[in-house]
Amino acid sequence: MASMRGGKAFNARTRASRSIKRAADQREMAELEAKCATLDSLGAATFEALPLSRPTRRGLQRAGFVDMTPIQAQSLPHSLQRRDVLGAARTGSGKTIAFLIPVLEVLYRQNWSNIDGLGALIISPTRELAMQIFDVLRQIGALHTFSAGLVIGGKDLKHEQGRVRKMNILVATPGRLLQHLDQTAGFDCANLQVLVLDEADRILDMGFANTLNAILEHLPSERQAMLFSATQTKRVKDLARLSLREPQTVSVREADACTPEHLEQYYMVVPLPQKFDMLFSFLRTHTQQKVLVFMSSCRQVQFAFEVFCKLRPGLPLLALHGKQKQPRRLKIFHEFTRMKHAALFATDVAARGLDFPAVDWVVQMDAPDSADTYIHRVGRTARYNAHGKSLLFTAPSEEQGLLRLLKAVDVPISVIKPKDTKLQSVKDQLQSFAFQDPELKHLAQKAFVSHVRSVYLHKDKDTFDVTKLPLNEYAASLGLASAPKIKVVKEAQKHAQAERAASRGEQEEEEEEEEEEEEEHVQERPSTVAKVRTKHDRMFGRTNNTVLSQHYANMRDSSDSSDFGVDDDDDDLLTLSRADHDLGDETLDNHVAPSKRQLRQGASKKAMALAGKRGLSKRTVYDEDGNARELYELQNEDAFRALGNVHDQIRQHEQEESARMADADIADKERAREIRREKKRKAKEQERIMMESHGGAPSASAEYDDWDGPRLEDLFPPGDDAPAPAPERKRAKTQAADLASQEELALRLLGA
Incomplete structure (x- = not known):
């Protein structure tokens, strides 16, 4: 009985403490709501001045976030009051914290739990950026009781389907999120409170516009929405009209335009065939720094990584591109984040939103396709209050066009020249690699084709003209014996020829008119010979x-x-x-x-x-x-007719040729007979000389067979000059053979 009374007392105290805690939480939530309603958008400079919950405040302190950036100071007062926000600020300005704090605070003030389902949805354009957002969420929201999940492509769909229904906060990429909305049973977004679109311009540029529209159809209309991007384009504004309701526009434009404040920007004029030499020389002289190298295509990244691993510039090398599997991309992303000195070759998949700590140099080996791409690339360094440098390789034909492009968006950039003593050539080594490794040669061909195609597809056709590229020299710089044939180059050449022909049309017409006038002048004076x-x-x-x-x-x-x-x-x-x-x-x-x-x-x-x-x-x-x-x-026709009828001329020609051929046949036969007579005469003379040298000719008897002297067939082997057998010798042989046969027959008869 005593134990029962003790258990009841404990349960009563537990219920009382829970009631007290619930009441305290409700008072705190009410106070937070009241403070947020009167929050001044310009009065806060630190997170301590904001009406935030204790778990969020302690999470920020643990992560080291104390002072607010301009985009955070201007957007948080509106987002904490549950208003829709359209934010635009340069890359590296702290937009991630600007939308993660409202997500945590809105769900906390509503006392959100696991049974309430999905409360906040954050959509990111790339997997790497989604993983980075999820890591920051885990840091500042570690003391909250919400369940959070990461849904990106490249992972097991069935494994995600079993857990995605239990998540309160979800960070996802557009493609995989739409797949869950269509295929995962029980995944309901009816209670969604907050929607965040991070890097909205990049989402549209990557072709997710239709996917995003399909996702918005699954979401409730009554919700808070925040849209953040580095640039505000017309397409982003159109998307904001569809997903936001009376948004508060927050735009941070500082004196240095969209690029980071402590960023030094340079460009270098480098001919296309010398870009690999310049990049290798740059890495050789910056072995104790962290370098991020951007290229225009995956094939170029693969080729550069393979050949530079063989060249060994003196620092660790990594490669990040879209053709890699998801586990490989995650591993490379974390490795480069932890390294102090390394070089990462990457495509524009790493240009948006990724926060690589302590990047010293951003090198753009290939020109960006737009000013926005340039801004996002250089934004990987000089993040927050850090310092950094950027270097752009530009071909001589591209210099003026790129400068006009960057000047239009107020990007300060200055020219820099390399030191000739530091420049090293790797052309011969690349040719040796391609000769020894057929797979590397094939990869070089793919890199060549992808780069030429990227130039051909560039929007600025006046600056980026594929017909002006030194293709043979560029192919040699990659180690190839000749430039591969590309269909787009032929099409560009035909188009350029058609334009030149159209421009020369009027000039040719004027020349033809002048020629006609000269011809008429010559015809008026027929005695004058025109040259x-x-x-x-x-x-x-x-x-x-x-x-x-x-x-x-x-x-x-x-x-x-x-x-x-x-x-x-x-x-x-x-x-x-x-x-x-x-x-x-x-x-x-x-x-x-x-x-x-x-x-x-x-x-x-x-x-x-x-x-x-x-x-x-x-x-x-x-x-x-x-x-x-x-x-x-x-000869002319009159002279031919003067010779007579054509049939008579033909018959006469045949008769003359027949007579000539008959005479030629008689002469040939006579020459043949003379040759045969001469051969016979020579044979008889040789036989006579041979017989006289051996005591005269043998008699026609059987002793001829026992004669030890040289025979005619031994002295003269069969051939054109061999003498024919004498008739007397033939008769002697025949008589001896007959006599021998008769004697043999007589002996057989007598013996019988």
Whole structure:
């Protein structure tokens, strides 16, 4: 009984303490609501001056946040009063804290719990930025009892579906959030209190406009909304009209425009083929600093990371781009955050909102596609009150256009020149790497194509002209033997040619009119021979700045040349003179020279020969007697008809050729017979000489087979010059063979 009474007393005390605590919390919430209603937007400079709850205040102290930035001082009074806020401030100005504090305070004052469901939704454009927001939320909201979750792509969807229904605060990317809204059962946003859109301009630029509209259809209309971005564009304002109700516009524009206050900005004129040399030299001289290098495409980041790992500039290297898997991106993000000295090659995926501590240099190897992209890139350094520097590599053809672009948004930037003694070339090493590693060569080709395509797709076509790029030199700087063929380059060249042709149209029309006037003037004076300048004459008459100009001039000046085209007075061994191939005046007397238009429209070769200087090409052949004649002897029609009927000429030609061929056959046969007779005579002479040297010819008897002397077939092997067997020898062999066969037959009969 005593234990029962003691248990009841304990429960009573517990209920009493809970009631007291609940009453104290309610009084605190009421006081906070009253203070927020009378909050002056310009009177607070520190977080201590704001009416914040004890968990939030202690969380800020633990995280080291004491003084407020301008965007926080101007936006927090409105957001704590549950008003919609449209905020714009330069990157690194503390916008994350500006919307996380209202999220925690609004839910705290409403005594939000797990059974109430989702109370706050924060949408971020990239996974890295969403993770960074979630980390800050865990720091300043560690003493609150809210449940918070991170929903980004690249993770297991089913694992997230089991937990997302229990979250009070959710940080998400647009694509994965919409997937949960459509597919996760029980995920309800009907009680949503606060909606935050961070980096709204970046969300729209990345193509999430339709996704964002679909998300807004799932959310209740009665809610508080905050929209923050570094720039206020027309698309952002249109989005604000759809998602905000009578928003309080908070814009912080300081003397240094949108860029950080303690940022030193420089640019360097670097030709495209020398950018890798300049980047390597820069890293070699900044090995004890933290460098963030921006490039325009994922392939360029991959290639730069691979080759610089082989080159070893002297500091740790990392790469961050959109083609990496989510766990890999998370690992690289945290590694670069912890490192003191490192270089990170990244695309614009790391340009928005990411807070890398203590970045000393931001190097933009490729030009940004807009002024907003430039502002976000350089905003990765000199964050809050820290100091930093930025360096932009610009090609000579891009310098003026980029300066105009940055001047339009009041970005202070000055030129800087490199030290020639510090510049190192890596071209030969890259060529060696590409030769030894086919995969690296393929990656270099991909990097080349992606960079050229990024230039082609740039909005400012006057500044970024792909037809003006030194493609062969740039390919060689990547280690490639030649520039890969790209379709967009051909299209750009065709477009440029069409524009040049259109601009030359009027000039060509004027030239044709002048030519027509000259032609009419020549026809009025037919006795005067007009000298027409062909394209070859114009080529030899050029005096442009090439190494062959003087050579063409020497070939043209041949008035004092000899018959072989060599000037006797010229001592230059390799200088030739062009012979004069003008036709005689008697050929041109009865002909009017055609105009250049007629020649261009397809005048006959004969007219061109009469008008030009060189005439038709001729080919000379020689007969058996050595007499020269033309291969094609041309004559006019009247001379041909004077020879008679064409059929008679054909028959006469056939008869003459037949007689000539018959005579040739008789002569060939006679020569063949003479050759055979000569061979026989030589054979007989050789046999006679051989027999006389061995005591005369053998008799026609069987002893011939036992003769030890040299035989005719041994002395003369079969061939063209071998003598034929003598008839007497053939008869002797035959008689001996018959006699031997008869004797053999007689012996067989006697033996039988």
